[in-house]
Amino acid sequence: MPKTLAVDPEKTMQRGEVAFARVPVHAYDTPFADERRAYGDEGLRAALRHMIVIREFETMLGTFKATGAYEGIAYTYKGPAHLSLGQEGAAVGAALALEPDDHIFGSHRSHGEFLAKGLSAIDKMDASRLETIMDEHKGGALKRLVSEHVGGTGKTLAENFLLFGLLAEIFMRESGFNGGMGGSMHAFFPPFGTYPNNAIVGASAGIATGAALRKKLAGNGGICVANAGDGSTGCGPVWEAMNFAAMAQYDTLWDDAVKGGLPVLFFFNNNFYAMGGQTSGETMGWERLSRIGAAVNPASMHAETVDGSNPLAVADAVHRKRALLLEGKGPALLDVECYRISGHSTTDANVYRTRQELKAWERFDPISRFGTQLVEAGVLGQDDVEQMREEVRRAITAVTRAVVDPEIAPVIDIPADPTAIGKLMFSNTEIDLPEGQAPLLKQPEESAPIRQIARKARTGKGEDGEALSPMRAVTVRDGLFESVLAHMTCDERLVAYGEECREWGGAFGVYRGLSDIMPYHRLFNSPISEAAIVATAVGYALEGGRALVELMYGDFIGRAGDEIFNQMAKWQSMSAGELQVPVVLRCSVGSKYGAQHSQDWSALISHMPGLKVLYPATPYDAKGLMASALASNDPVVMFESQRLYDTVEQFRTDGVPEDYYRIPMGEPDIKRQGKDVTVLTIGPALYTAIKAADTLEETANLSCEVIDVRSLVPFNYEKVLESVKKTGHLLIVTEASERGSFAMTLSANVARFAFADLKAAPRVLGSPNWIVPGAEMEQTYFPQPADIIDIVTGEFYPERRSNRLGIRNWDDIELSKLGI
């Protein structure tokens, strides 16, 4: 909604028609002689050899799966083998045109993509760079292993290093490129420009798009490639990513230095089948995959259909698209037709296609086709091809023999260190606040909304002890903002975006004033694409940036489910710590808007290993925890209650410090001291508990110790256990519906950890297991002070029992029978 772009009715209402940029189909017609001159015979032979390496490598995997042996080496491989036999021309063709610093993000059928890019990088890098890369990877441990057990020098050693690191990863060995934490569908090695491959169909689209954003802003050159299959064109997040990469604002609003579309190539390995569903003709409506480019932007994403059985045709297309991307004309799309002659997996019985169809495609086998072409042109003799195959087989056999040997390449010894994988979940590191200032449009003090905060009182109480209004005292919203401002103004790597994040300042005004000072590329409005918001943030972070993104309501987490649960949460651990994901995802928790806009889903996020989860409830905590989240190198999900944005500081008499500070994640905080009952609260339940505690003090002479969890993951139980030791009673209050809530986890654990200290079972008071009703009925849904009082006096201290005050007079066992 920038005011510089007017929506002109005179223009938009004019009669006309929508024109589409034409989409070429198999237009490649470069004479072979020209290609031969360009690549040289050596280059052409290398391309053939790279395809043979991929074919042999995957044949080895398939043979292990089918027979338990390869070249006389017995091994039972239990993991997946999604092979790409027949598709080698696409992978090798793309890699021919890519430079080492171009980064590819893989599909789930990615061995070929990984090998092709790695082999191409090895070809294109000089010897000293290769040596440095091998020496620096795990302190040279893999290089030494390969030298000793496989051998080779120079580029041959580097190729063996590549094959060993990949196969060891597929067989989940500690010496695998990703410490054995990734496996077949996730192997990657950034120094050669290969970034995470993905078992989730189409997931690399958004991640590569975010990485391309980082590449563009960092100005370090190169492009990103999102490898995906034809089946992924049925996935919403792929469309979201393509649109995100094509947003008009890169041209219309961004500064000249960063103008232009994102340098990302959507490379669809179109093997005609999405597992068993036939995309063209059955499950999709596009007829030709490349058509979808026309739906995304006026340039039709420069889409083309190219012949994936010819690596030179693919290289030609990738080369041209790469040049466009570097000119700022991205994104681009290639529909690379490359028939898969192997099954989807080793259990594929080809029930969805005929023998005749398979037969018809034999002519398009990229290896025999390209090999024949080279032999006919005299680039090499038929014997040379056979010799090439034999040498490749020997190399792969040598690597395989070493990798399957548990003495040479063991899996991680988990029994020796049972929490070894757990230790990989987080880096638990944080950055210092960078010194200096990033370029700004103007200084913060020149922005009226930012100045407004500076004039406010730092505590919520006036000089006479009166409560100050949110216009006069610093609020939770302001606390969050102050830390965001501190990081945004000094850390140029950090970008913030989400729906309405710029002029509006976020739907709830947390960034109000930030658009006055931040250039567009640091703070921008995203489309309503929750999946792309999170996926691009992950990609931006994997590429070396830091991202602060927002889902307007936590209720939209479902729209970004895979991106939060499988991407943001997993790349730190699935890379065995090689990659970090410094992303902060803000999710507001609503109220008043009913069932789809008022849910506390913190338990859902906390359930997923790999995410830190915060839920501050006071201005002081909001500021300190937001600073820690932004400084963290681990992914953090920050829940923020909309009801609390206007809440002023009521607990700290010295208020919210003006200076920057951090509150360590994982430490609950005692907000009120007491001795009779411990009330542990999550989010806004803090204030409900404080009200109840006041009443209990006055009417029942019971003192409550109120502890705010502040952080769900990590969580230090010690303070709670100390409190329970004193009180013997624990009530946990949450606004989330009770079943499966984080409060239930806390309750079960405290019951175990402090059984001897408890005088009664811990009690959870949450919202009931039905929909959140609208504003008029909310008080019947979210826990109220009366409900707390009923539990404390009715269950913990029955001798102080008074008449029931709240409405929760129901039988949980009976309700459970009804599923509520």
Place this chain on the structure above:
Amino acid sequence: MSTPILVPQLGNEITEAEVTEWLKSPGDAIEQGELIAVITTTKMSMEIEAPASGTLGAIVVPEGELAEVGATLATIE
């Protein structure tokens, strides 16, 4: 005739706003509908349009000060 410029009703829960910027000065000629001030609540900033044409009179609430919903910010003479 003088027309007051009032702090508008900005939602059920908003009771006051800050004048963040006066875009006109006393004595300036004003057209009805022209933007004359920016006010800010806890959550948003909004522009105030002149309710009538005339000349901007005395400013009652200067920049940086708070005013309750319904209060007079200035008058148009």
